Amino acid sequence: MFPTFQPASFFPSSFSTMTDSAASFDSASKRSEPQAAEAATGLPPLATILIEIALAVGGFGIGTGEFAIMGLLPDVASSYQVSIPTAGYVISAYALGVVIGAPIIAVLAARMPRRTLLLSLMGIFAVGNILSAIAPDFWSFTFLRFVTGLPHGAYFGVAALVAASMVPMHKRARAVGRVMLGLTVATLLGTPIATFMGQMLSWRAAFLLVGGIGAATVALLWYFQPRDKAQEGASIRRELSAFGRGQVWLTLGIAAVGFGGMFSVFSYIASTTTVTAGMPATTVALVLTLFGIGMNVGNIVGSRLADLSLMGTIGGVMVFNVIVMGAFGLWAEYPAVLCLCVFLIGCGFAAGPALQTRLMDVAADAQTLAAASNHSAFNIANALGAWLGGLVIAWGWGFAATGYVGAFLSLLGLGVFLASAALEKRQKAI
DSSP states (O other), X not given: OOTTOOOXXXXXXXXXXXXXXXXXXXXXXXXXXXXXXXXXXXXXXXHHHHHHHHHHHHHHHHHHHHHHHHHHHHHHHHHHTOOHHHHTHHHHHHHHHHHXXXXXXXXXXXXXXXXXXXXXXXXXHHHHHXXXXXXXXXXXXXXXXXXXXXXXXXXXXXXXXXXXXXXXXXXXXXXXXXXXXXXXXIIIIIHHHHHHHHHHTOHHHHHHHHHHHHHHHHHHHHHHSOOOOOOTTOXXXXXXXXXXXXXXXXHXXXXXXXXXXXXXXXXXXXXXXXXXXXXXXXXXXXXXXXXXXXXXXXXXXXXXXXXXXXXXXXXXXXXXXXXXXXXXXXXXXXXXXXXXXXXXXXXXXXXXXXXXXXXXXXXTTOHHHHHHHHHHHXXXXXXXXXXXXXXXXXXXXXXXXXXXXXXXXXXXXXXXXXHHHHHHHHHHHO
């Protein structure tokens, strides 16, 4: 038991004074870390940790639900008596839900307290997965996957804002990284567990598991996250103002283009492993595990680097991705090199917390929409990378050529980053 901790009902009302502005942490950052965080939010350190855990559990559930379906497509296709390519529509439907849902929900829920919004979003996610598990036909299942994807981006965006608001300004990226750790751990543990359960029992059992994680997140957030008030001055118009800022578009562009390379390689990694590198099919799980480990390492290291240099981390990771994916394209036929490159490509997720934090800086007082839209951008990167990777394979260039696609997209992402940095320098000079 935690004698110094109280559930949400008994938290001091001072929590409601938390704001998005980095300036609110200026005085707090001069104190010790626990004192600074408590002074900024009125929350004891233990309460902050428990809220971050609750938020990360939600991310774990979302990540597990998003990626587990990829390993269960044959089972879904067999159950509904459709082809595997047709079954793939459910992946596109979920991604479309993320892209559409993130900005729309962020705008319409502008005046909603963040605790209420997070509970609602995770409630929709939980119910959507449970209903997906009992969907009677393929098209109802596809529609439910679309609905389940709607809260994805808004949840991560609002969760990142809540996490960042509970710590001193110079530790925001690490707080965001701890929330996103739920997503990266899902690629390493949640997805394999759900996939195994789905294959041993039924794919429906996997979605019931994910729905259960969503319901558990609702319970954790209801108990641990204090009640708050709507952000002062929040409105639909203020949130929409984010899209009037050039730096918001440029930052989203870095994510939408620069991360396409990761998905270009990842989408076809199983075939690259077995066909190009000539490795046994049994090693595909190992290669996927290396990618998951890389994502977790990148998330942890990248969030720390971002707190030291936000722009340096984003630009550095783009350069890193160009080199690593180029090496993948050149030498993927060698098993040892392929395994190393897959791990390093996973590490490229290091820019994730930095981009999320960057959006907080450039969106001014329209942070909810900008933060949520970041995950729409990542799903655009997913679709773009998979599409371009499929094109070069169809043209006969081989599976390793997805690395060249990745290097090209990362180079484009670096170009967008340089444009953003140049614009910021010009604006500061005025």
